[in-house]
Amino acid sequence: MGADSIWGLVARYVLPRVSKGEAAPALRLRDLDGKTVDLAEMRGRRTLLTFWNPSCGFCRNMLPELKKWEQTPLNGGPRLLLLSSGSVEANREQGFRSPVLLDQALSAMHVFGANGTPSAVMLDEEGRVASGVEVGADAVLALAGVVRLAVR
Secondary structure: OOOHHHHHHHHHHHHOOOOOOEEEOOOOEEEEEEEEEHHHHHOOEEEEEEEOOOHHHHHHHHHHHHHHHHHOOOOOOOOEEEEEEEOOOHHHHHHHOOOEEEOOOOOHHHHHOOOOOOOOEEEEOEEOOOOOOOEEHHHHHHHOOOOOOOOO
């Protein structure tokens, strides 16, 4: 119900799906302050597009590691951009330094072929899709260049 649900249905039929090697489409989403950001403008640095939901248990479990990586990035590593289906308030509570764009209609997930959270895709310096969709904390962190140590 509502505008987000309607836009989500429209997006599935109107917005193109992109694959590895293709440019990220012009997809405009609002950040937590209401400013519109266009994904097609994510050029100049590799960008880890992370599909997120603050109420997702798997997302909450990886939050400390993702924030640690965000605060101490690898030299030349990708920047983090979160595409979240959660509310402004819930996303602010997460405490990310990186931009969080709201995707209530899940249109970005559809465009990039992501089916759940947490998942991620890498964009190269030219704004082209540089990876497949990686799903789950281990895969998302590996795409970011983080090696998780197994706890026994």
